[in-house]
Amino acid sequence: MRFHVLTLFPEMVLQGLHTSILGRACEQGLIAIEAVNIRDYTKNKHKKVDDYPYGGGAGMLMQAQPVYDAYKAVEEKIAGLNKEKEGENELATANKISKPRVIYLTPQGSVFSQHMAEELAKEEDLIFLCGHYEGIDERVLEEIVTDYVSIGDYVLTGGELPAMVMIDAISRLVPEVLNNDVSAEFESFHEDLLEYPQYSRPEEWQGKKVPQVLLSGHHANIEKWRREQSIKRTKERRPDLYEKWKEKNK
Ligand code: ADE
Numbered sequence: 001m002r003f004h005v006l007t008l009f010p011e012m013v014l015q016g017l018h019t020s021i022l023g024r025a026c027e028q029g030l031i032a033i034e035a036v037n038i039r040d041y042t043k044n045k046h047k048k049v050d051d052y053p054y055g056g057g058a059g060m061l062m063q064a065q066p067v068y069d070a071y072k073a074v075e076e077k078i079a080g081l082n083k084e085k086e087g088e089n090e091l092a093t094a095n096k097i098s099k100p101r102v103i104y105l106t107p108q109g110s111v112f113s114q115h116m117a118e119e120l121a122k123e124e125d126l127i128f129l130c131g132h133y134e135g136i137d138e139r140v141l142e143e144i145v146t147d148y149v150s151i152g153d154y155v156l157t158g159g160e161l162p163a164m165v166m167i168d169a170i171s172r173l174v175p176e177v178l179n180n181d182v183s184a185e186f187e188s189f190h191e192d193l194l195e196y197p198q199y200s201r202p203e204e205w206q207g208k209k210v211p212q213v214l215l216s217g218h219h220a221n222i223e224k225w226r227r228e229q230s231i232k233r234t235k236e237r238r239p240d241l242y243e244k245w246k247e248k249n250k
Contacts, residue, residue, distance in 0.1 A: 057197045
C-alpha cells in the first residue's frame with residue numbers, strides 16, 4: 001500500500017513515520033510513504049504558496065496552483081506505477097483505473113474511526129492533503145478532494161499530525177505489518193468493544209496479583225473472562241460504544 005502526503009513540512013511526516021513498526025514495514029516494502037513538498041510546485045518566483053483571503057479576515061490561505069500541480073504530479077506518478085504493474089497482472093490494472101482517493105484533513109470532515117481505517121486499508125494508493133495557515137483555496141479542494149476527514153473535534157495547526165495518525169492506524173491493518181496476525185483482530189473496537197486488561201510477569205507486583213483465571217491454563221474460561229472484562233470496561237469507559245454494542249447484540 002502506498003501513502004502520498006502533500007505537505008509544506010515533508011520532513012515532519014517522514015521523520016514521524018519512518019520509525020518503529022512503520023519504519024520496518026517500509027523497509028520490507030509492505031507500505032511506502034512519500035511526502036511531496038507543495039512548495040516545490042509553486043510558480044511564484046519567491047517560492048510563496050499563500051496569500052490573503054478575498055473579502056478579508058485573519059491569516060493567509062494556501063493558493064490553488066501549487067496544491068493542484070503537486071497533486072497532478074502524484075496522480076501521474078501513481079498512473080505510471082500502475083502501468084508498470086500492467087505487465088505483471090493485466091486484470092488487476094484494469095480493475096484499478098479509478099482515481100486514487102484524496103483525503104483532505106480538516107476539522108470540518110467526517111470523524112476518523114477504526115471502521116474508516118478498515119475501509120481505507122483496502123486501497124492501493126491514498127493521497128493526503130495537509131493544509132496550513134487558515135486553510136486552502138476552496139476551488140482546488142472542489143477539484144481534487146474525495147474525502148474530508150477530521151481526527152476529532154479540536155483544531156490543530158495543520159493537517160500533518162492528522163495525516164500521520166491516519167497512516168499509522170491504516171498501516172497496521174495491512175497484512176504482515178504487525179508481527180502476529182491476530183493482534184489487529186482482537187483489540188479495542190473489535191466488535192465495538194474495548195480490549196480486556198492484560199498482565200505480564202511477575203505474578204505479583206506491589207501486592208497486586210494477576211487474576212487467577214489467567215494462570216489456570218483453562219482456555220475456555222480465559223476467553224469467557226476476557227469477554228466479560230471487555231464488556232465491563234466498555235460499559236464503564238465508553239458508555240456510547242457499549243450502547244452501540246448492546247443494540248447490535250440484542
Ligand atoms: N486540521 C486541523 N485540525 C484538524 C483536525 N482536528 N482533524 C483533521 N485535520 C485538522
